[in-house]
Amino acid sequence: MRIRLRYFASLRERLKRSEDTLDVPAGATVATVWEMLTQAHPELAPLERAIAFAVAQEYVDKTHPLQDNDELAFIPPVSGGSYV
């Protein structure tokens, strides 16, 4: 099945694109996609604890099962509590 990926902010700049499509096996979860992404981009692996995931514009955890045509967004740390 095919998943649409979205990258924002620092992640978008790092990957030099704002979205991708990815073919994943049936039964794939968010974690599956993350593993595929970090295999292609090993430099992203240390970000795992800082990143959040959203499917269909709702926060989910890594165990969330994906459906065909899902939109999976990688959410870097948002603009943050400490600044203002």
Next chain:
Amino acid sequence: MRIRLRYFASLRERLKRSEDTLDVPAGATVATVWEMLTQAHPELAPLERAIAFAVAQEYVDKTHPLQDNDELAFIPPVSGGSYV
């Protein structure tokens, strides 16, 4: 010596005037004036614990000694914390 008295809000309405002048003996304090006022208006006596006093536009307690030409204001409860 002569003291100028000022009444506000409920106290002004109750006394039907906003100010008075009062001749007081040397050594008079705020308490002296309050006693004179409640002798003239016994219905004010129960207000003592609710009222605040200001001399020369500064809050004072009842023991505050008065000077000639002082302005002594009686401050009913201010507009209060519980309303808004």
Next chain:
Amino acid sequence: MSDSHARILCTITDHPIDMQVLTEFVADPAAGAMATFVGMTRNTNEGRQVVRLEYECYPGMAEKEMGKIAEQVLTRWPVQKIAMMHRLGRVDIGEASVAIAVSSGHRHAAFEACHYAINQLKETVPIWKKELYEGGELWIGSQTGTAGAFQRVQEENRA
């Protein structure tokens, strides 16, 4: 940050409050946060249908007491500027009687300072509020606690 007067605006006015005067006063390139408070006449109070409010103050002392609060705020919090304004006379439903704006580097100080300022204003600044409601009038602040003795309700049957 040394001249506190340039960082404080305290005004008592007979006119409607223009929030923009306050927010423009506290604007500051070093401020990342601004908290404001506006107190308005609402249409009910403790079950009474409010018609309007009327405010009076002790002229001179009211401004001085507001100024003391503003100075306290600048001492206690890392605040850039504070503006406080209170209106006198008749204030209809929905209109503002009091407004406070505080600017600071970070938001927590702005909120705390603004909340403190309005709480203090209502404790110490000699301003009085008369509520005109359907069937009477009442000096607010005088109906509870030791102040209960002040209560003076004029029951007017207007029918």
Next chain:
Amino acid sequence: MSDSHARILCTITDHPIDMQVLTEFVADPAAGAMATFVGMTRNTNEGRQVVRLEYECYPGMAEKEMGKIAEQVLTRWPVQKIAMMHRLGRVDIGEASVAIAVSSGHRHAAFEACHYAINQLKETVPIWKKELYEGGELWIGSQTGTAGAFQRVQEENRA
């Protein structure tokens, strides 16, 4: 008070924030108090001279997450109305990037709800802020804790 949608305004905009839109939205004859918060670009941050900020969001999800916060506020506090607005794109020094207004019967609820709303917004709404400062740029929120791995400073010697 049953229709929460009529009591909530959540907007993301590319244009300068007009506070009057928010304050007029939350105006209500039953409201005696309004608390507002405005977050602005300030000229320094952690020792850096800030030139400007740039914001981006996850369109759709950002509005949804703001709406959830507003619904939480209406559930948790006796609040009349809440308006939240966030600006995207370039926000210069002194300009507002985010504004919140909350109206309620009494002031404590207005302050608490407004403070809660901005804290939550900065925790959960997918909006990102890039700081452009003298000598580089930095995605804010990514430079501390586990997020430190995100740090990406482009040291540009512009001399």
